[in-house]
Amino acid sequence: MPRSIPEMIRGNFKCDDIAKCILGLKTIDIDAYKVLVIKGPMTAESLGEILTRERSTAYRSLQNLMTSGLVHRETKTITEGGYYYEYKALEPAKLKEMVEGNIDDWYNKMKKIAANIDKEIMK
Numbered sequence: 001m002p003r004s005i006p007e008m009i010r011g012n013f014k015c016d017d018i019a020k021c022i023l024g025l026k027t028i029d030i031d032a033y034k035v036l037v038i039k040g041p042m043t044a045e046s047l048g049e050i051l052t053r054e055r056s057t058a059y060r061s062l063q064n065l066m067t068s069g070l071v072h073r074e075t076k077t078i079t080e081g082g083y084y085y086e087y088k089a090l091e092p093a094k095l096k097e098m099v100e101g102n103i104d105d106w107y108n109k110m111k112k113i114a115a116n117i118d119k120e121i122m123k
Helices: 005-010 015-023 027-039 044-051 055-068 092-114
Strands: 071-077 083-089
Touching (some): 015 027, 015 092, 027 083, 055 083
């Protein structure tokens, strides 16, 4: 992963890289999101099996995805008693809106700071 803006500008980035950077996600989180989009809602255990990871690893990725707003969970009731959670991904078009919104917010903030950099840097 690049360490500076010039490095990013010169780099050859993919959508996964941008989503990870802008939303603060890891590769496993992006992989989990893709599985949920393609296969539909599922439990952490099922997701772990598909990703060939432990359920706890899948659960941590799901927590990261929920924190970023890309996944939500629904409580499902078992007829014999009890419940379980099923996780559902936000549609990719909404992911695109989130990433673009975060980029716009970041750009506006940086532009504001840069407007006074000539005065502020000398303080």
